[in-house]
Amino acid sequence: MSSVHVTTWSLEQTSPADLLAAAAPEGDVRIVRAEVPSPEFSRFLYASVGGDIRWTDRLGWTHARWLEHLDRPGVETWVAYDRGTPAGYVELEAQDEGAVEIVYFGLLPAFRGRRIGGHLLAYGTARAWDLAERLPGRTPTKRVWLHTCSKDGAFAMANYQRRGFALFDTKVELEPDTPAPGPWPGAYPV
Numbered sequence: 001m002s003s004v005h006v007t008t009w010s011l012e013q014t015s016p017a018d019l020l021a022a023a024a025p026e027g028d029v030r031i032v033r034a035e036v037p038s039p040e041f042s043r044f045l046y047a048s049v050g051g052d053i054r055w056t057d058r059l060g061w062t063h064a065r066w067l068e069h070l071d072r073p074g075v076e077t078w079v080a081y082d083r084g085t086p087a088g089y090v091e092l093e094a095q096d097e098g099a100v101e102i103v104y105f106g107l108l109p110a111f112r113g114r115r116i117g118g119h120l121l122a123y124g125t126a127r128a129w130d131l132a133e134r135l136p137g138r139t140p141t142k143r144v145w146l147h148t149c150s151k152d153g154a155f156a157m158a159n160y161q162r163r164g165f166a167l168f169d170t171k172v173e174l175e176p177d178t179p180a181p182g183p184w185p186g187a188y189p190v
Helices: 041-050 065-071 118-129 156-164
Strands: 003-013 028-035 075-082 086-096 101-105 143-151 165-175
Touching: 003 075, 003 118, 028 118, 041 075, 041 086, 041 143, 065 075, 065 086, 101 118, 101 156, 118 143, 118 156, 143 156
Parallel strands: 101 143
Antiparallel strands: 003 143, 003 165, 028 075, 075 086, 086 101
């Protein structure tokens, strides 16, 4: 199998004042928290958003592993819907010392380029900043962070920076060049 150099950028906000708003997209776009842990739904979002950009880490997870992950306090999934259809999501994970990671964020391919991404990222980041309000005993959020890489969408880094995230680390690693799996075989044109 061939290999490819992948650059990973880590970005952060250290104050709620760092968050820069995005214009709301046109139409009936709503963002709702998926409050009931659902491995089926979360796997659908993961595979559908990441299928063309080589998200593969969780594809082998069992139903039990998904449920174990989703059912932990401080893990939240916020879903954007366009006229009732899932358009994308942001997954948050509370960590030690008041940190919250945006673990996954993205849109299904059909919804990209319609200003939903900036709106969803700003909303999800705001939910990271106020996560302690929904998690009794949680230390207030002091830092929201994420990583993106050269395999992600072409506009990912610019979107994060427009929302007020600042770069704090860059790494380049050699990884296996895996094909984009898609949510199912043949989902994307060759």
